[in-house]
Amino acid sequence: MHRTMLIVPLIALAVSGCDNSSQDRQANRPAIKVRGPEQERLHELNAFDLAIALKRAIYSAGYTCKRVTDGGFVGEYKNLDMWMATCGEGASKRDWAVFTGPDGSAQVRDCRDVPGSGLPECAVKKRPQGSFTETATTPVQNTQ
Numbered sequence: 734m735h736r737t738m739l740i741v742p743l744i745a746l747a748v749s750g751c752d753n754s755s756q757d758r759q760a761n762r763p764a765i766k767v768r769g770p771e772q773e774r775l776h777e778l779n780a781f782d783l784a785i786a787l788k789r790a791i792y793s794a795g796y797t798c799k800r801v802t803d804g805g806f807v808g809e810y811k812n813l814d815m816w817m818a819t820c821g822e823g824a825s826k827r828d829w830a831v832f833t834g835p836d837g838s839a840q841v842r843d844c845r846d847v848p849g850s851g852l853p854e855c856a857v858k859k860r861p862q863g864s865f866t867e868t869a870t871t872p873v874q875n876t877q
Contacts, residue, residue, distance in 0.1 A: 769835035772814050776806065779863035787818035790831045794841035798829065801865055805857035817844065817855050830855050 775786060784801035791798040798820035807815040813832040820827050828844035830852065844855035 767812050767835045769837055771837040772833050772835060775814065775816065775833060778861060780804075780861040780865045781863055781867065783816075783861045784818070784865045787816060787829070787831050788820075790833075790839035791818065791820070791829055791841055793839065796829070796841060796843075798827075802826075803857070803860075803865060805860035807856060808853050808858055810853055813840075815853055817857050828855050 775783065778786060783804065787804055788798050788801050798818065801818045801820055802822055803819040804817050807817050807830070809815065810832065813834055816831040816833065818829045818831060820829060830842045830844050830847055832840040832842075834840075842850075842852070847853075847855050
């Protein structure tokens with residue numbers, strides 16, 4: 734009898750120690766943001782050079798893109814930067830979502846596959862300076 738009377742309070746004490754304070758501590762932790770130099774560099778590129786970088790990522794993923802005609806920064810998704818590239822014109826136009834990681838990697842998805850996937854919408858929020866189709870010309874100075 735004494736044993737049963739001793740076990741009941743011990744069980745009650747053990748159950749009362751079960752709370753969600755460890756879950757609360759985890760929820761209050763600040764998010765760690767990992768960034769890579771490649772991600773930062775893309776933000777510094779002009780439109781023509783960004784077009785080259787996005788086109789290269791698209792080709793590396795096994796897709797084709799004859800010419801990037803528009804694009805820019807969409808936003809951040811987890812630890813990835815999301816960019817959008819429009820390839821081609823008219824009926825052959827195709828929009829690509831390019832996700833760049835802190836390790837320099839790139840993942841490419843067709844923007845038609847993005848709705849309903851939980852990924853951000855393919856909508857450019859910030860376009861780079863310059864033209865996607867013309868190189869920036871710098872005047873040549875005569876040194877003579």
